[in-house]
Amino acid sequence: MQAAEVTKSPRKSANLSIDSALLQEAKAxxxxxxxxxxxxxxxxxxxxxxxxxxxxxxxxLASSNAYVEANSLPLERHRQF
Structure with a gap:
């Protein structure tokens, strides 16, 4: 989630406990x-x-990976890389 997406929602106050030295340094x-x-x-x-x-x-995912391992990728013969 990008920060721009977060700011679109209404904001709500919250109380957080943060290391006081870290908070002081961040503010400075x-x-x-x-x-x-x-x-x-x-x-x-x-x-x-x-x-x-x-x-x-x-x-x-495991099933799909097992299928590819056993049968290779569908249409693999058409791959150009």
Missing amino acids: LGINVSRSAEAGIAEAVKLHKQEKWLKENARA
Whole structure:
């Protein structure tokens, strides 16, 4: 999920516990902590969804891979690479 997609939704306040030294350093560097946290959470959601999809589809992927291994790719003879 890209940051541009995240900002289209309405924003909601949330309380987060963040390492105080890290927060102080981020503020000193002019980092928008809310946006950075949001980007990190968006990345974590994306990775979680990917892992979940792979687990849910593991049997289908294994079956497809086994078919290709046993029978090669359909239309492989037409490949030019």
